Amino acid sequence: MRSSKVIHVVSCHAEGEVGDVIVGGVAPPPGDTLWEQSRWIARDETLRNFMLNEPRGGVFRHVNLLVPSKDPRAQMAWIIMEPADTPPMSGSNSLCVATVLLDSGILPMTEPVTHLVLEAPGGLVEITAQCRDGKAEKVEVHNVPSFADKIDRWIEVEGVGSLQVDTAYGGDSFVIADPQQLGFSLHADEAADLVATGLKITHAANEQLGFTHPLNPQWSHISFCQIAAPVSHESGVATATNAVVIRPGKIDRSPCGTGCSARMAVLHAKGQLKVGEPFIGRSIIGSEFECRIVSPCDIAGRPAIIPSLAGRAWITGTHQHLLDPSDPWPEGYQLSDTWPRDLK
Numbered sequence: 593m594r595s596s597k598v599i600h601v602v603s604c605h606a607e608g609e610v611g612d613v614i615v616g617g618v619a620p621p622p623g624d625t626l627w628e629q630s631r632w633i634a635r636d637e638t639l640r641n642f643m644l645n646e647p648r649g650g651v652f653r654h655v656n657l658l659v660p661s662k663d664p665r666a667q668m669a670w671i672i673m674e675p676a677d678t679p680p681m682s683g684s685n686s687l688c689v690a691t692v693l694l695d696s697g698i699l700p701m702t703e704p705v706t707h708l709v710l711e712a713p714g715g716l717v718e719i720t721a722q723c724r725d726g727k728a729e730k731v732e733v734h735n736v737p738s739f740a741d742k743i744d745r746w747i748e749v750e751g752v753g754s755l756q757v758d759t760a761y762g763g764d765s766f767v768i769a770d771p772q773q774l775g776f777s778l779h780a781d782e783a784a785d786l787v788a789t790g791l792k793i794t795h796a797a798n799e800q801l802g803f804t805h806p807l808n809p810q811w812s813h814i815s816f817c818q819i820a821a822p823v824s825h826e827s828g829v830a831t832a833t834n835a836v837v838i839r840p841g842k843i844d845r846s847p848c849g850t851g852c853s854a855r856m857a858v859l860h861a862k863g864q865l866k867v868g869e870p871f872i873g874r875s876i877i878g879s880e881f882e883c884r885i886v887s888p889c890d891i892a893g894r895p896a897i898i899p900s901l902a903g904r905a906w907i908t909g910t911h912q913h914l915l916d917p918s919d920p921w922p923e924g925y926q927l928s929d930t931w932p933r934d935l936k
């Protein structure tokens with residue numbers, strides 16, 4: 593066996609969504625801030641391609657690179673790599689990172705509760721992990737400030753027609769649409785059709801509404817379409833199933849932490865969810881995040897919220913990814929059979 597690199601990974605999933613964690617073998621990228629470091633990873637593409645492309649990755653995979661924190665309040669920082677983007681924050685990936693840090697002993701675990709501060713490219717997040725017998729059993733994340741952007745706006749979507757949507761930010765940027773308007777019931781057997789429709793909605797929303805983060809103008813697109821069922825009250829708790837369509841073409845298997853944060857910001861802006869009121873986000877495979885609005889806040893003079901989401905993550909394996917110097921595809925490859933081109 594020979595290899596010109598060895599990347600050590602602890603694989604994990606949070607409520608069904610893969611979030612592998614690189615724990616060794618990659619030097620921290622250059623940059624004065626974590627955001628700059630994440631832009632370097634996005635521009636350079638070498639690590640993204642090696643880990644996300646076939647034969648090592650695939651469209652379903654997210655990979656997180658642990659790096660030393662820049663902010664002295666944080667115990668660790670990480671850079672999120674998703675198939676289409678290198679985003680500011682991710683709920684499912686934050687659960688995977690916190691679980692791997694604690695369950696594998698990279699950071700010390702205190703039972704029954706461990707508190708951490710982690711640094712994502714989009715800001716600091718506070719972690720409260722319920723721990724027992726060496727396992728982080730449930731992880732709560734206080735997310736970055738989240739806000740509704742455009743409410744009840746009409747867009748024209750190819751093959752759909754006029755569609756009323758909201759846009760919002762919950763650590764990443766969303767267009768949110770109602771499945772009833774689209775003829776979906778959010779069952780798992782609709783997954784392929786949800787993806788095709790969601791990609792068209794994302795494309796239309798980017799062209800017709802757009803998005804720019806008020807404090808980070810470099811984040812200037814809508815990443816995801818969240819097809820979000822109306823809220824119903826189950827045992828008195830506001831609950832809603834969603835299907836978040838991730839470019840280039842898959843559905844989040846988890847309830848999507850940034851999506852639930854964005855949704856809560858919209859519900860709050862519409863007067864439909866109060867500060868502190870529980871909200872359950874449910875995924876298309878039936879997994880759940882327990883969410884709430886921790887507090888109202890302000891972002892560049894606009895009303896915003898600090899959301900919280902809680903869920904479970906499990907380690908699924910360890911891998912050492914190698915590169916034989918004679919391998920003709922050191923950065924892997926993508927083919928449109930499993931890695932669809934963005935539909936327009």
Ligand SMILES: O=C(O)[C@H]1NCC[C@@H]1O
Nearest residue numbers: 682683684848849850851
């Ligand atoms: O939980 C989330 O926020 C996400 N899951 C995969 C894509 C998003 O980052």
